[in-house]
Amino acid sequence: xxxxxxxxxxQGGREYNEDSVRCLDNNGxxxxxxxxxxxGHGGGQIASSITAEYLxxxxxxxxxxxxxxxxxxxSEANTMIINKQNLTQKMKSTGVALFIKENTAIWGHAGDSxxxxxxxGRVTSQTLDHSVSQMAVFSGEITVDEIRHHEDRNKVYRAFxxxxxxxAEISSPLPLNSVSHAFLLCSDGFWEYVLEEEMEQDLAGCSxxxxxxxxxxxxISRLDLKxxxxxxxxxxxxxxxxxxxxxxx
Numbered sequence: 087x088x089x090x091x092x093x094x095x096x097q098g099g100r101e102y103n104e105d106s107v108r109c110l111d112n113n114g115x116x117x118x119x120x121x122x123x124x125x126g127h128g129g130g131q132i133a134s135s136i137t138a139e140y141l142x143x144x145x146x147x148x149x150x151x152x153x154x155x156x157x158x159x160x161s162e163a164n165t166m167i168i169n170k171q172n173l174t175q176k177m178k179s180t181g182v183a184l185f186i187k188e189n190t191a192i193w194g195h196a197g198d199s200x201x202x203x204x205x206x207g208r209v210t211s212q213t214l215d216h217s218v219s220q221m222a223v224f225s226g227e228i229t230v231d232e233i234r235h236h237e238d239r240n241k242v243y244r245a246f247x248x249x250x251x252x253x254a255e256i257s258s259p260l261p262l263n264s265v266s267h268a269f270l271l272c273s274d275g276f277w278e279y280v281l282e283e284e285m286e287q288d289l290a291g292c293s294x295x296x297x298x299x300x301x302x303x304x305x306i307s308r309l310d311l312k313x314x315x316x317x318x319x320x321x322x323x324x325x326x327x328x329x330x331x332x333x334x335x
Contacts, residue, residue: 087189087262088325089116092296094303095318098275099311104130105273105318106138106179114187115149117142118320121181122199122273124245129177132170137163137246141183149187153256156185156194160246160254164196167247178247182213182271184322186262191269191324194256197242200277203260204268207290209282213255215274216244234278262324268295269322270302275315279306295321 089111097103104123110116119138123130140163145156163181171177180197193201198215214220218238222228228236244253268289272280280302288301299321306317 087114088323089114089186090295090323090325091116091118091320092294092299093118093120093318093320094299096303096316098316099313100125100316102131103316104134104179105275105316106131106134107271107318107320108138108142109320110142110146112146115146116186116322117145117149117183118271118322119181119183120199120271120273120318120320121179121246122197122275122316122318124178124180124242129170129175130179132175133167133177133179133247134181136166136170137179137181138183140166141181145183145185149185151185151187151190151192151259153192153258156183156192156256157254160194160196160252160256164246164250164252164254168250171247176247178245180242180245180273184269184271186324189262189326191260191262191267192257193269194254196244196246196252196254198239198274200270200272200274202270202272202282202285204270204286204289206265207268208286212282215242216255217242239278240274262326264326266326267324268298269324270319271322272319273315273317275317276302276306276319279309279311279314279317295323
């Protein structure tokens with residue numbers, strides 16, 4: 087199995103960048119996290135940094151592709167943030183993380199930082215936001231396409247530091263079979279401005295995760311935004327040994 091990855095984090099139109107991204111690779115054991123500190127609570131950048139650092143390092147140190155274990159890592163990160171809070175800094179962060187070991191992937195998220203999974207160039211699944219806007223979709227008040235512009239799109243009901251029990255959403259383990267897999271992890275400041283069909287279009291025209299990421303970043307740059315949020319993302323390409331062998335035959 088071959089793993090390639092790239093990441094970026096930009097301040098956007100805000101005074102500070104409260105997003106964080108961490109990618110760690112240790113001989114095929116891989117972890118990446120994108121986290122987004124919540125503005126208005128104080129210490130958002132601290133919360134996002136602690137969360138991303140802990141999730142990735144803890145998995146690399148003890149890699150287990152088990153939903154209960156990943157849920158435990160999210161819970162531990164949540165406790166770390168709560169213990170850092172005080173009267174003036176109720177620091178919080180959303181977050182999404184992907185973990186890979188022995189040709190199997192698993193991921194988890196809390197809040198509206200997203201993971202998109204692509205197989206053979208097409209989006210096959212994505213995480214669902216823990217947000218007021220997503221709830222409005224479930225209730226039929228708005229469509230999925232309207233989330234990006236909904237008035238309550240920044241209101242999340244799950245986050246690191248929000249409650250004692252974070253209730254993170256964890257995927258089932260995913261075998262990484264012979265097809266090509268790609269993952270995009272990103273904060274809401276990124277996916278708000280890059281549509282899913284544009285993600286697919288840029289993926290089709292790129293041969294590595296760095297070029298794919300930069301193509302999507304270029305879309306945001308061309309919008310000439312003035313007061314946009316921080317935007318952060320990580321891209322991951324996974325090629326099975328069979329596909330790698332076929333490429334060199």
